[in-house]
Amino acid sequence: MKYLESTYYFDIENELVQNLISEFKTNRLSDKEKTIGIYTKVRDDWKYDPYSISLSKEKYKSSHIAEKQSGNCVEKSIILIACLRALGIPARLHLGKVKNHIAVERLTEKFGSNELTPHGMVNVYLDKKWLKMSPAFNKSLCEKLNVEPLDFDGENNSFLQQYNSEGSRFMEYVDDYGYFDDVPLEFMIKNIKEHYPNIFDTNEKITEFKL
Known part of the structure; x- marks a missing residue:
């Protein structure tokens, strides 16, 4: 299955990747338990940073x-x-565009918009069905924003924090670009340049941005 394959981007044999999954490489855990565990690890061990963009x-x-x-x-x-x-768990990249409604001042200042694109999430194949999950917002950030962190139970989609804890609109999907078996870098670069032309006004050769 192509959603299990190693690629240039998904270099799954690499020692660094293997080290990340070492605690889950056991027959004592089901695929669902492994998925929940590694999802939570990625969600919380990497802090969410939307202001760092690379074209490399x-x-x-x-x-x-x-x-x-x-x-x-x-x-x-x-x-x-x-x-x-x-x-050994099939997974693929899913891209779309989202609009944020809370803590958007810096987003608007840096991007000229409160919309983020392309927004990434994950499709995972468990128990003969594809499920959506988003590891973007780490737990500590959610606490600051007064939003419940997205938990994944291995049985239901978990990709949208629609409201905060007070019932105010937090985020919404405004476009869906579909899923990909590998990282569609050319599409992503084209998408970024179309939506954020002000970032590229000064120098088209810039490949790294820390906004």
């Missing part, structure tokens, strides 16, 4: 992301997919 191919390798302490939603999805595939 090597920066989206799961082994590179494994060495970091933070990542945007696409990066965190990539490392989660690599870990799942390394455990």
